[in-house]
Amino acid sequence: MSGPQHDPSDYRERDVVPIRRALVSVSDKTGLLELASALAGAGVEIVSTGSTAKTIADAGHPVTQVSDVTGFAEALDGRVKTLHPSIHAGILADLRLADHEAQLADLGIAPFELVVVNLYPFVETVASGATADEAVEQIDIGGPAMVRASAKNHANVAIVVSPSNYPALVGALAAGGTTLAQRQRLAGKAFAHTAAYDRAVAGFFAISVGRPDATAPDSTRAAATGTDDAAPAFPAAVSLDFDLAQVLRYGENSHQAAALYTTAAHGIAQAVQLHGKEMSYNNYVDADGAVRAAYDFTEPAVAIIKHAQPCGIAIAPENGAADSIASAHHRAHLCDPISAFGGVVAANRTVTLAMAEQVKDIFTEVVVAPGFEPAALELLRTKKNLRLLQLPDGYRRDAREFRQVSGGLLVQQPDTFDDFSSADWRLVAGPEVDAATRADLEFAWRAVRAVKSNAILLASFGASVGVGMGQVNRVDSCRLAVSRAGDRAAGSVAASDAFFPFADGLGILLDAGVTAVAQPGGSLRDAEVIEAAAAAGVSMYFTGERHFYH
Template sequence: MSGHTTPQSLYRERDLVPVKRALISVSDKTGLVELATVLAESGVEIVSTGSTAATIREAGFAVTDVSAVTGFPESLDGRVKTLHPSVHAGILADLRLEAHENQLADLSIAPFELVVVNLYPFVETVESGAAPADVIEQIDIGGPALVRASAKNHANVAIVVDPFNYDELIAAVKAGGTTLTLRQKFASLAFEHTANYDLSVSAWFTENIYDQWQDDTEGLGEEILEQFDALLGTTSGDLDEASVFPSTLVIEATRGSVLRYGENSHQAAAIYLGEGGAGIAQADVLHGKEMSYNNYVDADAAVRAAYDFDQPAVAIIKHANPCGIAVASPDAPDAIADAHRRAHECDPVSAFGGVIAANRRVTLAMAQTVSTIFTEVLVAPGFDDEAFELLSAKKNIRLLELPEDFRRSSLELRQISGGLLVQEADTFEEFSSDDWTLVSGEEVDAATRADLEFAWKACRAVKSNAILLAHDGASVGVGMGQVNRVDSCHLAVSRAGERAQGAVAASDAFFPFADGLQVLLDAGVKAVVQPGGSVRDEEVIAAATAAGVAMYFTGERHFFH
């Protein structure tokens, strides 16, 4: 039902509103005494509740208890204290209307020009591991009602929910009152505050509901919910038992910074940080210019590729595609430097101006190599002191350090016109080549099998249609993003050159015909791994058999669009 409509002609103009009476009820006492000091010195009547009133009173300032305003004691362990007409009428009265002013006078209710409220520490209580009963007690009822009422009536009332804004409020009080522009700003922040609070409560309830039925979904529901909460925001809504995804998805993120521009210079852009996230968006920029939109896209792709491997690994990305990926033995004298050197050798021309990700700390030896190559971004879990000193002498490289608790999202989200797509991420957490099926040739030796495993993992980071050639734990040729697999094969072979002879090959999806595979066979590839599943698999197998090449079917594909 819509609210009552009043003709615009009855509203009186009201911009500057002097603060004569304030209601203060805060869980976060930061800056409270300083604010109360200014209000008292400005002759503002302070009305307050519970511990907030006690803090103000202990600081030596007069304060009126809410119970004296309502004529009703705080009750039910503090659950009921401000939910009263004497409070809410004083907040909701629109004093631009003479009728409202008269009604307040008839009811002997004084208006409030300022409300300072922040809500019970629900999120902090959840994070402390408190029992459910204690968590529920931290669901604020009266606080959100005060905040929303004040924000709705921002034409007359200033609502402040964050101590961060006290300085701006204090300046306004000292200057004679709050302006409409300031009250509008505070109202926007207030609605954001209550919305985020409700999302947190909803997410907690949803998670507990998932806990009750996770046995029916083998725990998948809880895992997905945690990823929504930590990396995409929070979820709410009724559970659809036909799916592990909630029926309603709400994404919560905080703007980190406005970027110089987007994918192109005529596009505006900003980065938003997911609540609880610990990924590339939360990485510390230790050195260099501000990150651009494209820097973030490529850095995320690089990290995604490097962290597919347990061994020390480096990925070099250009335009969201790898131009080199390599791993090294953990026992190598300087494994991460070796991985970078061999990743760079895959395609040095494309690596110029690229983005590098390492899944180990950057050593001096790696830094010495990187310092000779124009690189936009280098992201890693850390930098040795000497490595950082050397690289930070180069003004054009951006050095990013991943969060200590860095983790990859097990969910991926993509915007489409009119909606969003959400899927589980394509990962190798339970990877084993023991599940592969040999369909042609002889079983390969251990070194070749290791190369096939590497190529299969590395191929996942390449945009489809994807072909990747590898040797000794490093890519030697990459064919990516083509609209047919034959072209991808030609591209991979062309980039590998003589290195294709004796290399292994991975294809992210099956060969629909034998022609693409034949390109690889003619180049001297000695073993192939691919998903299989084409209606012409027998034709493809026959080509590999005729060439005496071992070929394995994985039974799963790794498209990456």
């Protein structure tokens, strides 16, 4: 059913809209008091609800309760409070039309020029392991209704759904009001916000409703994160909600346009740049790969990445010494110092002065870490173009990984080592290894995940010494790993991201002096591969899983 039709001449021009009355109702209180202070200081009447109103009032700012506007107290545990004509008529009135203005006057309803709303934390509630009933209670009804109404009426109302837009809103207050262009942009963000919210709710119901364990915490957690191994959760539809953060100079190549979009997460896109040139598309790709590789380890670890491939990965004992991370960096760099030239370095611990002193003499594009010692930061800032990134608190991998293909999107759970143990490995050749060799095998098995397939990684004493990556056959990957390791191949251990289809690749490693091998197993020719290892007296373990990385 269509709405009433108006002649174009009925509409009055309206660009800048002064803000006289604002409706504020937020679950996320970030920046609320600063915004309320700015609104009150500009003489704006603030209408609010529940805990938002209390927070504003407790800070000493005048606020009008929604119930005072509607004449109707909140009901049904707050399920009904803003769903009232006195609220929605004030939001939806198109004051470009004289008859809408007259109707408001007849009804005794004042218009809103600003609506600040963010929705109940449904996704966060599901991810926390809440029950189905608890999750359903966090499905916002009044909030989306106000957001959509305000966005529809953006000719007259500015709708703000994110605290990140508060500074621009304060600026608009000082400038005399919001412009039509601003309100149009905000409306677009608002519709994207409610669309993503509805997708999350729809996905939850597609996964949880009708399942026998739909009220169990594990089930609801899977609905939000897709991390339930027994029943991976993939919603019937996926909506990606990202905000433009930065237009980049170019993409992978100078003739390709590119931009960075971010979402509410704790990854490389949220890192704070402390120094250096503007980040490029390739810098972000390599930095993300380096951080993932470093954070595959719980020990102090450093990964050096160049063109999305590891030049070196190493760990150091967590012994409390200030140089643990410096030691890891030094040993990672020794793996392939030629390739590390112009690489990206990631550490999973604070960068110390000792590490910074090593980095400053090596041409490096980016250093990314959870923190920098003040002296280390001061030293590294003497390198004019070196980009320094500090990861956000609580860095973590996303629950799902997305990759675009023509006409579609691939989605998968990330390949992680959250519950890693070598206890389930099966010894298929040679003797049981000693503790030090097993530790090296475990290190190599973690590190090879960061290598593009086909992948072979040689390691010794918690550091990679040779890497063979991205080859179309495993034999060439073995040759490359041995070639890069040189004399260091003798006495090292090896990890292969997938099984050896023939014994020829393994033979290259054996001839180079590798003493132990970890590989998934599962080849039709496993027997001949095992026989080759046994004949050489080399220990071989089947891990039972692979780590392809494309």
